[in-house]
Amino acid sequence: MRLVLFDIDGTLLSSGGLGKASMQRALTEVFGSPGDPAYRYDGKTDKQIVRDVMRMAGHSDPHIDAKMERLIELYLDGLYAGIESGKFSVTPLDGVNALLAALGARKDVVLGLLTGNVETGARAKLTAAGIEPEMFRVNAFGSDHELRPELPAIAQRRASEKLGLSIAGDRVIVIGDTPADIQCGRALGARAIGVASGQYTVEQLREHEPYAVLPSLGDTVAAMKTILDA
Structure with a gap:
């Protein structure tokens, strides 16, 4: 087997860039910045992306942890909205x-x-x-x-x-x-x-x-x- x-x-x-666009919107709403535009998302977990880019932006792990759940909620909201809008080709x-x-x-x-x-x-x-x-x-x-x-x-x-x-x-x-x-x-x-x-x-x-x-x-x-x- x-x-x-x-x-x-x-x-x-x-997904035509839907995931990254949704994540960057959520990061901006929660942390005030989408993070380093040169950071590569591929191969990372969603939560690792959040931690990596926000550490690079100077945020502490406790601060990131406190906001992680809300950020993922907003990310998913953006994902659903992007799918429903038809603006992204999945x-x-x-x-x-x-x-x-x-x-x-x-x-x-x-x-x-x-x-x-x-x-x-x-x-x-x-x-x-x-x-x-x-x-x-x-x-x-x-x-x-x-x-x-x-x-x-x-x-x-x-x-x-x-x-x-x-x-x-x-x-x-x-x-x-x-x-x-x-x-x-x-x-x-x-x-x-x-x-x-x-x-x-x-x-x-x-x-x-x-x-x-x-x-x-x-x-x-x-x-x-x-x-x-x-």
Whole structure:
């Protein structure tokens, strides 16, 4: 049995900048500033983004912690409003629906999510892209832990708690478009598959020594073979 964990943004879907725009509006409302415009959001959890950019702006951890819950609420409000307005195009990336259908039909694969999005935001983005959140049976979200490297073990534990499955670390497959996706499962012994569908090229992802790198998920046969051989 394999536990196949997908990142969301840049891997399963594109939200057309909705997440960053919503976060920057929330940061401005709560802290008075959107933070350093050069800060990269990709590969981070939502709460890590808040902490990083507000530390850089001179805010203390206790001050950030005191405002975190309200900030996430405002971020989610912005996410919903952006989706409903139609100003942002939230769409599945090439090949995603076919690959998820093929993997979901297999009895030796459990589909899951490993994402920096808080759970509510993750579900909203997936639904907006026409991807059914309930097909992912074992998940770890940015609302479960602020640090991404903690998420693979959370997903592994949930496979045991929810499904009664004992899945070894090397049977956990993490699929994502950033170096953080590749690196996060190393302590668990998970296999990482990079996908150059986000901000990083095939060559840049290979520098982080994943099990494999795909240019996209558009070739279902190639993606299936890579995942099932991992």
